[in-house]
Amino acid sequence: MYSQGLIGADGRTEETPEFLARFQQRIDAEEKIEPKDEMPEGYRRTLVRQIGQHAHSEIVGMLPEGNWITRAPSLRRKAALLAKVQDEGGHGLYLYSAAETLGVSREEMTEELLSGKAKYSSIFNYPTLNWADMGTIGWLVDGAAIMNQIPLCRCSFGPYARAMIRVCKEESFHQRQGYEIVMTLAQGTPGQKAMAQDSLNRWWWPSLMMFGPHDADSQHSDQSMAWKIKRFTNDELRQKFIDATVPQAEYLGLALPDPDLKWNEEKGGYDHGPIDWDEFWRVVKGHGPMARDRIKARKKAWEDGAWVREAALAHAEKRRARKIAAE
Amino acid sequence: MAEFEALLEIADDHLILGHRISEWCGHAPMLEEDLALPNMGLDLIGTARTLYDHAGKLEGKGRSEDDLAYLRDEREYRNCLLVERPNEDFAHTMLRQFYFAAFMRPYWLAALDSTDETVRGVAGKAEKEMAYHIRHAGEWVIRMGDGTDESAARMRDAVEALHIYVDELFDSSDAAQEAEAAGVLPLRDALRTTWDRTVAEVFAEALLAQPEAAYAQRGGRQGIHNETLGHLLAEMQVVHRAHPGARW
Amino acid sequence: MTATTPLWEVFIRPRNGLAHKHVGSLHAADEVMALQSARDVYTRRGEGNSIWVVPSAAITASDPDQTAENFEPTADKIYRHPTFYEIPDDVGHM
Numbered sequence: 187m188y189s190q191g192l193i194g195a196d197g198r199t200e201e202t203p204e205f206l207a208r209f210q211q212r213i214d215a216e217e218k219i220e221p222k223d224e225m226p227e228g229y230r231r232t233l234v235r236q237i238g239q240h241a242h243s244e245i246v247g248m249l250p251e252g253n254w255i256t257r258a259p260s261l262r263r264k265a266a267l268l269a270k271v272q273d274e275g276g277h278g279l280y281l282y283s284a285a286e287t288l289g290v291s292r293e294e295m296t297e298e299l300l301s302g303k304a305k306y307s308s309i310f311n312y313p314t315l316n317w318a319d320m321g322t323i324g325w326l327v328d329g330a331a332i333m334n335q336i337p338l339c340r341c342s343f344g345p346y347a348r349a350m351i352r353v354c355k356e357e358s359f360h361q362r363q364g365y366e367i368v369m370t371l372a373q374g375t376p377g378q379k380a381m382a383q384d385s386l387n388r389w390w391w392p393s394l395m396m397f398g399p400h401d402a403d404s405q406h407s408d409q410s411m412a413w414k415i416k417r418f419t420n421d422e423l424r425q426k427f428i429d430a431t432v433p434q435a436e437y438l439g440l441a442l443p444d445p446d447l448k449w450n451e452e453k454g455g456y457d458h459g460p461i462d463w464d465e466f467w468r469v470v471k472g473h474g475p476m477a478r479d480r481i482k483a484r485k486k487a488w489e490d491g492a493w494v495r496e497a498a499l500a501h502a503e504k505r506r507a508r509k510i511a512a513e
Numbered sequence: 514m515a516e517f518e519a520l521l522e523i524a525d526d527h528l529i530l531g532h533r534i535s536e537w538c539g540h541a542p543m544l545e546e547d548l549a550l551p552n553m554g555l556d557l558i559g560t561a562r563t564l565y566d567h568a569g570k571l572e573g574k575g576r577s578e579d580d581l582a583y584l585r586d587e588r589e590y591r592n593c594l595l596v597e598r599p600n601e602d603f604a605h606t607m608l609r610q611f612y613f614a615a616f617m618r619p620y621w622l623a624a625l626d627s628t629d630e631t632v633r634g635v636a637g638k639a640e641k642e643m644a645y646h647i648r649h650a651g652e653w654v655i656r657m658g659d660g661t662d663e664s665a666a667r668m669r670d671a672v673e674a675l676h677i678y679v680d681e682l683f684d685s686s687d688a689a690q691e692a693e694a695a696g697v698l699p700l701r702d703a704l705r706t707t708w709d710r711t712v713a714e715v716f717a718e719a720l721l722a723q724p725e726a727a728y729a730q731r732g733g734r735q736g737i738h739n740e741t742l743g744h745l746l747a748e749m750q751v752v753h754r755a756h757p758g759a760r761w
Numbered sequence: 762m763t764a765t766t767p768l769w770e771v772f773i774r775p776r777n778g779l780a781h782k783h784v785g786s787l788h789a790a791d792e793v794m795a796l797q798s799a800r801d802v803y804t805r806r807g808e809g810n811s812i813w814v815v816p817s818a819a820i821t822a823s824d825p826d827q828t829a830e831n832f833e834p835t836a837d838k839i840y841r842h843p844t845f846y847e848i849p850d851d852v853g854h855m
Contacts, residue, residue, distance in 0.1 A: 222825045248539035248547070255535050259752040260579045260761040261528075261562050265555055268535050272551035276802055279544045283786045286768065292544075292788060293765055317752050317761075352785070356806070367761075375759050483540070491542025493667070494603045497660025498790035499764055504659065505791055543766070545787055545798040552801050649797050656790070 199228030213414050218344040221287035229413055230288055233343050237285040242299045243307035244278035246480050250314040266363050277353045284345040300485050309392050311474025318371050318385035324364015326393040333427045342414035372438040387443045395466045397424040429455045515691035517572045519698055524564035525592035531557030542603055556642040567631045583753040587743045588736040595678035597742045604667040607653040608675055614646035615711040616682045623699030651715045658719025672721055680729035768817040769795040773809035781813050
C-alpha cells in the first residue's frame, strides 16, 4: 500500500501531434488504456516507472514491519501483523504483474531495485525502533498511502487500476489495525504512552513527505495529470491527509510534532509548518538511515533464494521430459 | 492437571513452529512464498491461541493465552525439539514443516473423536490446514530433492539434520498419556505408520532416502531444549515482559 | 543471468453457479506450484472455491489494431436485439 508522489518520471514522448491528440481524446473520454493498445512511449515509460516504484515500495515495505513480527507483544497482534506484512507482499505481487503487462519482467524490475537504480518510497528508509511504530506505520503511513491510492483505482491504465482496486480493498484493515495499536498504547501505562508519542514524533514528518514535493517543485506532474495516471496533486493529497489525521491524534491525546499546525478557517483546513525538503531529497537519493540495510536484506533474500528458484525450474523441466517420454 | 499440561505441549509446538515460519516473512526465495509461508504461520499461531485459551480455562488460575505464551521460560516450554530447530535454509524449513504436518494431520483426524468439545473444534479446522501444509511443503521437498545438484545436496543435509528429532513426535509424556487414556487426545505412537507412509511417498518422488536409525534426541516435553529456544523466547517475549501488566 | 520463472494467469470461481473470473497473475515453475501459489495469493479472504491457472504464454489474444474490424460491424445489426421488434402491449410480456 505504499505509493509516494512519483519521483523522476520522464514523460517526454516523440509521437506525432495527431497521434498524441487521438490518445488524449481517449483519456479525456475516460476510456481505459489496455496493455496492447497503442500508447505514447512517454505514457508507457511513466507507468513502468511508477508501477515499478510502487511495487518495490510494497516489497521493501515488508522489512520495517517484518522487523517486529517476532517481537509482537500479544498473540493477537502477532497474527494481525503477520497478515498485514503478508498483504504487502501480495500488493507487490499484484503491482509487478500490472507492470509486466507492459513487457518488463519481474526479474528485470527486481534487478533494478537491487542495483539501486529503481526508487521506492523513502519512508521505508527510516528505522522501526519500538512496538508503537507498528501502530504509527499503519495509522500514518498506510493512511497517507490510502490517500494516494484511492485515486489510482481510477487510473487510466487498466491493469494498474484493477490492481489498485484489489489493493485498496485488502488495505482497509491496515490503517484500522495501526490506529488500534496506537490507541491501546495511548490509553495504557505511562511507558506505553511515551512509546506512542516517541513514535509519532519520528513518523509524522516523513509521512507528510510521502506525498512528494510541493506542486511548484514537482516535475512531470502536469503530464501525469493530463494522462490521468495521477488525479490529484501532491499538495492536495497532503492537505487531505493532514485534515483527516489531526482530529485522530487529538482523540488519542497525542501531540503532533509541529508547533505551527493550526486550523485555518478561511481555507477550511489546517496550516502546517515547513517541511524539511533537504531531508526529503537526502532520503530519496539513498541516504536514509536504513537505505543500505534495506537493499542488503532484499539482495540477500534474492541471492539466497536463487538455488530454490533454480531447483523449481530444473524439476519442472524434468517433469516435462518425463511426461513427453510417457506419451 | 494432566489435560492442561498435555494441551500446553501441543499449543507450544504450534506457537514455536508458527514463530519460526514467521521469521521468513519478507525474506523468502520468491514473492509467492512470501505469501505462502505466512499462511502456514497464521494457521499454526491460530491453533496455538485456541489451545492456550482452552488450557488456561482448564487450569482455572486465570492465565490468558498471552500469559501462557509470554510469561514462561524455556524450562517451562513443552514443545518438541523439531519445531524449535532454526530455519537454516528453505530445505530445512520445508522439511521441518512437512514432518510436523505429516504427524499432525492424522493426529487431528483422530482427535475428531475427542471427548473434549474444544479439541474436536480445533481438530476439524486444523486437519484441513495440515493437509495443505503436507501438500505445499511436500511439493517443495520433491522439487528440491529432485531439482539441481545443489538443491538435492541441501535436501539431504536437511534430512540428516532433522531426522534425529522425529521419534520424539510419537512419544507421549505422562500428562499426554493421561489425556489419551481419558479420550481427550489421540494416541501418539499409533500414528507412526501413517507418518511413515506419507513421508515415504514424498521421499520416493524426491529421490531421498530415509537415513539409518540414529540416536533420537528427546527432552522437549520435560523442558530440556536445545539452546536455540531460549533465544527465540527472549526475542518473542521482550516487549511483553518489559511492561508488566500492560494491555496490548 | 537470471532464469525466468514462467508467468501464469489465475482465474477464480467465487462460488458455484458463477463463472471463473480472471483475478491476476503470478510466477511459478510448474502447474502444481502455480495452483498452490494461486491459492495462497488470491484466496486469502474467502474469494472462491475453484481455481484455474493457465500459462500466460498459452493465451492467444485478438489484436488491438483489428478492434474496429472485429467488433464494429455488429453495431448496426440491431435486429439481433429483442427491442428491434414491435409487439403490442396487449400481448403481454414476451
